[in-house]
Amino acid sequence: MRLTRYFLPILRENPAEAQITSHRLMLRAGMIRQAQAGIYSWLPLGFKVLSRLEQIVHEEQQRAGHIPLLMPTLQSADLWRESGRYDDYGAEMLRIKDRHQRDMLYGPTNEELITDIFRSSVGSYKDLPLTLYHIQWKFRDEVRPRFGVMRGREFLMKDGYNFDLTVEDAIHAYNRHMVTYIRTYERMGLKAIPMKADTGPIGGDHSHEFLVLAPTGESGVFYDRAITDLTLGDRDIDFTDRGAVSEIVETWTTPYARTDERHDADEFAKIPEDRRIEGRGIEVGQIFFFGTKYSEPMKAVVVNEAGERVPVQMGSHGIGVSRLVGAIIEASHDDKGIIWPEGVTPFGAGIVNLRQGDAATDAACESLYADLTKAGVDPLYDDRDERAGAKFATMDLIGLPWRVTVGPRGLAAGKVELTSRRTGESEELSPEAAVARLREIYANR
Amino acid sequence: MRLTRYFLPILRENPAEAQITSHRLMLRAGMIRQAQAGIYSWLPLGFKVLSRLEQIVHEEQQRAGHIPLLMPTLQSADLWRESGRYDDYGAEMLRIKDRHQRDMLYGPTNEELITDIFRSSVGSYKDLPLTLYHIQWKFRDEVRPRFGVMRGREFLMKDGYNFDLTVEDAIHAYNRHMVTYIRTYERMGLKAIPMKADTGPIGGDHSHEFLVLAPTGESGVFYDRAITDLTLGDRDIDFTDRGAVSEIVETWTTPYARTDERHDADEFAKIPEDRRIEGRGIEVGQIFFFGTKYSEPMKAVVVNEAGERVPVQMGSHGIGVSRLVGAIIEASHDDKGIIWPEGVTPFGAGIVNLRQGDAATDAACESLYADLTKAGVDPLYDDRDERAGAKFATMDLIGLPWRVTVGPRGLAAGKVELTSRRTGESEELSPEAAVARLREIYANR
Numbered sequence: 001m002r003l004t005r006y007f008l009p010i011l012r013e014n015p016a017e018a019q020i021t022s023h024r025l026m027l028r029a030g031m032i033r034q035a036q037a038g039i040y041s042w043l044p045l046g047f048k049v050l051s052r053l054e055q056i057v058h059e060e061q062q063r064a065g066h067i068p069l070l071m072p073t074l075q076s077a078d079l080w081r082e083s084g085r086y087d088d089y090g091a092e093m094l095r096i097k098d099r100h101q102r103d104m105l106y107g108p109t110n111e112e113l114i115t116d117i118f119r120s121s122v123g124s125y126k127d128l129p130l131t132l133y134h135i136q137w138k139f140r141d142e143v144r145p146r147f148g149v150m151r152g153r154e155f156l157m158k159d160g161y162n163f164d165l166t167v168e169d170a171i172h173a174y175n176r177h178m179v180t181y182i183r184t185y186e187r188m189g190l191k192a193i194p195m196k197a198d199t200g201p202i203g204g205d206h207s208h209e210f211l212v213l214a215p216t217g218e219s220g221v222f223y224d225r226a227i228t229d230l231t232l233g234d235r236d237i238d239f240t241d242r243g244a245v246s247e248i249v250e251t252w253t254t255p256y257a258r259t260d261e262r263h264d265a266d267e268f269a270k271i272p273e274d275r276r277i278e279g280r281g282i283e284v285g286q287i288f289f290f291g292t293k294y295s296e297p298m299k300a301v302v303v304n305e306a307g308e309r310v311p312v313q314m315g316s317h318g319i320g321v322s323r324l325v326g327a328i329i330e331a332s333h334d335d336k337g338i339i340w341p342e343g344v345t346p347f348g349a350g351i352v353n354l355r356q357g358d359a360a361t362d363a364a365c366e367s368l369y370a371d372l373t374k375a376g377v378d379p380l381y382d383d384r385d386e387r388a389g390a391k392f393a394t395m396d397l398i399g400l401p402w403r404v405t406v407g408p409r410g411l412a413a414g415k416v417e418l419t420s421r422r423t424g425e426s427e428e429l430s431p432e433a434a435v436a437r438l439r440e441i442y443a444n445r
Numbered sequence: 446m447r448l449t450r451y452f453l454p455i456l457r458e459n460p461a462e463a464q465i466t467s468h469r470l471m472l473r474a475g476m477i478r479q480a481q482a483g484i485y486s487w488l489p490l491g492f493k494v495l496s497r498l499e500q501i502v503h504e505e506q507q508r509a510g511h512i513p514l515l516m517p518t519l520q521s522a523d524l525w526r527e528s529g530r531y532d533d534y535g536a537e538m539l540r541i542k543d544r545h546q547r548d549m550l551y552g553p554t555n556e557e558l559i560t561d562i563f564r565s566s567v568g569s570y571k572d573l574p575l576t577l578y579h580i581q582w583k584f585r586d587e588v589r590p591r592f593g594v595m596r597g598r599e600f601l602m603k604d605g606y607n608f609d610l611t612v613e614d615a616i617h618a619y620n621r622h623m624v625t626y627i628r629t630y631e632r633m634g635l636k637a638i639p640m641k642a643d644t645g646p647i648g649g650d651h652s653h654e655f656l657v658l659a660p661t662g663e664s665g666v667f668y669d670r671a672i673t674d675l676t677l678g679d680r681d682i683d684f685t686d687r688g689a690v691s692e693i694v695e696t697w698t699t700p701y702a703r704t705d706e707r708h709d710a711d712e713f714a715k716i717p718e719d720r721r722i723e724g725r726g727i728e729v730g731q732i733f734f735f736g737t738k739y740s741e742p743m744k745a746v747v748v749n750e751a752g753e754r755v756p757v758q759m760g761s762h763g764i765g766v767s768r769l770v771g772a773i774i775e776a777s778h779d780d781k782g783i784i785w786p787e788g789v790t791p792f793g794a795g796i797v798n799l800r801q802g803d804a805a806t807d808a809a810c811e812s813l814y815a816d817l818t819k820a821g822v823d824p825l826y827d828d829r830d831e832r833a834g835a836k837f838a839t840m841d842l843i844g845l846p847w848r849v850t851v852g853p854r855g856l857a858a859g860k861v862e863l864t865s866r867r868t869g870e871s872e873e874l875s876p877e878a879a880v881a882r883l884r885e886i887y888a889n890r
Contacts, residue, residue: 005510007512007566007575033562033565033566035520035558036519036520036547039517040517041514041516041517041562042515042516044513044514044577047513047514047515047579050515067489068489069452069487070486070495071486072484072599073518073582073599074481074551074599075481076480094543096541098598099539099588102481104481113480117488120454121454137582139519141544153543154517
């Protein structure tokens with residue numbers, strides 16, 4: 001993309017309404033614009049990151065055999081009356097009447113609707129196990145929406161639901177979700193730690209929430225540093241192998257890691273002192289096993305091998321996709337702006353032309369732009385007629401992980417400069433070598 | 446995907462509520478399920494087609510330099526009061542009050558919101574031309590929703606908005622949209638004809654709607670057959686070249702083609718008789734040029750080269766993405782089921798195992814499944830323990846364009862059978878040759 005043809009409305013001033021870093025940086029970098037309290041338009045740069053996160057979530061869910069569908073944003077109140085949650089849910093549920101005065105609502109979650117889909121079409125244990133998920137906009141009518149996309153009213157969420165015959169099967173589904181989530185966050189460049197959690201309004205028997213470590217996080221967290229050394233990487237996982245999946249869960253849940261709500265000072269004290277970390281975290285996902293909480297009242301039953309009708313064992317599993325955009329920024333920025341991890345960056349690299357209008361520099365930039373595009377790096381070329389300082393400041397603010405700087409002096413020696421946004425380190429190399437390096441960096445993105 | 450691990454809730458009976466073919470077939474093929482009147486869940490097969498259509502729309506818009514963003518589903522009533530449309534819009538607009546009794550609405554279209562985004566960040570003619578678009582769920586509270594996704598209440602639409610300095614620039618944007626739409630529909634396997642249209646509640650100076658030819662279409666259409674011979678194909682188009690773009694528009698709008706509302710019998714009679722066609726069509730998109738209708742009341746102005754503040758020239762351009770799923774089926778089916786064009790099919794080919802459980806047949810199917818997956822064909826393998834007749838009926842109903850049938854008799858001769866869903870013609874060939882053929886068919890998908 002050429003910047004002169006893009007729509008990147010950068011703000012020079014710090015917006016007064018933004019209380020936290022990610023909100024401020026997303027507004028300044030032209031990623032979002034508030035439409036009304038807690039409701040945002042995702043401008044091109046923000047939408048690109050959001051789409052990238054969606055793609056990672058889809059890939060990791062499907063790798064585990066989970067099946068995507070799409071439920072509507074508006075739901076019928078009747079289903080929620082059936083589960084008993086319509087009256088329980090309180091003022092956070094946006095209640096709507098259509099032109100015929102029928103009660104509807106903007107879905108804050110989808111246990112009822114997915115259970116209805118399930119019960120209408122599945123009747124036998126032979127159709128299990130089954131995990132369905134979608135990524136769809138939700139609404140929670142917060143009293144005081146704030147912190148930008150971190151606590152918006154209209155927000156994008158992945159929610160998945162498993163349907164199983166036995167508790168053991170459902171626990172395997174729970175474990176499968178934990179493993180897919182670990183990898184999902186890892187690919188987004190995050191250190192996200194699963195921690196035991198309360199079940200809240202979803203209900204159920206057990207639950208883990210995932211907390212991204214960030215100094216500005218909303219929750220206090222206490223953990224054994226050993227857990228942040230774990231990585232799943234690109235290893236091959238057979239998601240039908242219960243032992244293999246539960247071993248990963250075991251590994252990730254054994255080191256001490258708790259939010260302040262569930263912190264146990266005595267347990268924490270048993271960890272060697274140099275591994276005891278007190279930090280802060282942002283909740284970016286949660287998984288639940290709740291057995292027959294919805295399947296019983298809503299009569300989602302299957303016939304088992306013995307011919308008996310039994311309610312299915314269920315769980316639900318959510319990732320806050322729009323919230324993650326904010327969380328990634330909270331975890332990865334400096335005083336100049338955002339620092340995107342390579343897995344989620346909106347553009348792979350920025351090209352800065354130091355002398356726009358100079359024939360040789362323009363030609364070198366054009367050729368670099370074409371080569372990087374062809375190499376799958378998806379570059380953003382700053383072809384504005386601006387001074388170098390302004391171009392560098394823009395690149396630093398929007399946080400592309402790599403910058404290629406092209407100027408007459410370097411070109412005379414056949415060189416361009418490749419700079420890492422994270423370390424600030426630069427290297428002079430030929431344009432071809434820069435392309436080759438970036439191609440390799442993004443090869444497995 | 447293996448069918449035993451998929452969620453494809455096929456209906457044996459014709460659903461009583463479905464009055465038209467696409468609605469009936471989408472329900473029967475397990476593509477959608479009604480959540481409430483005019484609101485559908487997109488089950489996995491339906492969601493896959495819908496996503497594919499979204500992808501084609503994105504690709505063709507971006508090819509023309511149009512920039513994607515994402516506006517929220519809920520909008521503030523204030524913006525609509527500013528344009529004067531809040532009171533005009535009538536009962537089709539779903540009006541909502543939040544917990545603080547603020548007036549909101551579920552967006553039926555986005556002229557106001559995009560104009561607000563534009564005016565808040567663009568101030569100079571130097572930032573033009575600019576075309577922004579999104580693909581987002583909309584709501585129109587139809588009195589009597591019916592015909593499935595063809596006239597739903599919650600529906601997915603692509604809507605794009607151009608901002609230009611002069612009328613000539615805006616006409617070029619209009620033309621650019623017409624050309625992108627022609628190719629979009631073509632890639633979806635449709636014959637869609639642009640026809641002069643009234644502007645309705647969007648307003649404006651001129652407009653074309655696109656009608657897909659289908660015998661069950663809602664509108665009568667009269668056209669010169671010459672227009673259905675035109676194809677854009679994969680030709681390279683320079684969207685900045687006004688002449689080239691307007692020449693394509695000229696070619697596509699010169700032959701007579703009108704809906705019954707605007708039909709002119711005398712003009713029609715001038716076409717040679719063998720080219721005069723009376724048919725039916727389904728509206729699947731519309732483009733508008735409306736000048737300063739929104740920019741003037743909403744004060745979306747830029748400073749021109751002479752330093753004067755002038756309101757921008759605008760247009761809006763929509764494609765009914767969810768409606769298209771129905772339209773494609775109306776245009777392409779037979780009495781056994783859907784016939785997907787290759788450009789939009791949910792799976793590239795079906796594999797039918799004629800003797801599930803037989804070691805050699807199973808092994809051949811598994812190897813075919815792996816090879817087709819690797820070749821990018823994205824096969825659906827019917828690995829259920831069912832008789833051949835049931836498997837064929839399922840494949841015919843869900844309409845994959847190609848079926849590979851694997852049975853012991855064929856395998857003994859080293860052959861499988863490749864069958865076209867459209868023609869019904871079959872050919873015996875080696876599994877390798879079948880893979881090679883399908884790889885080639887989908888190479889440029």
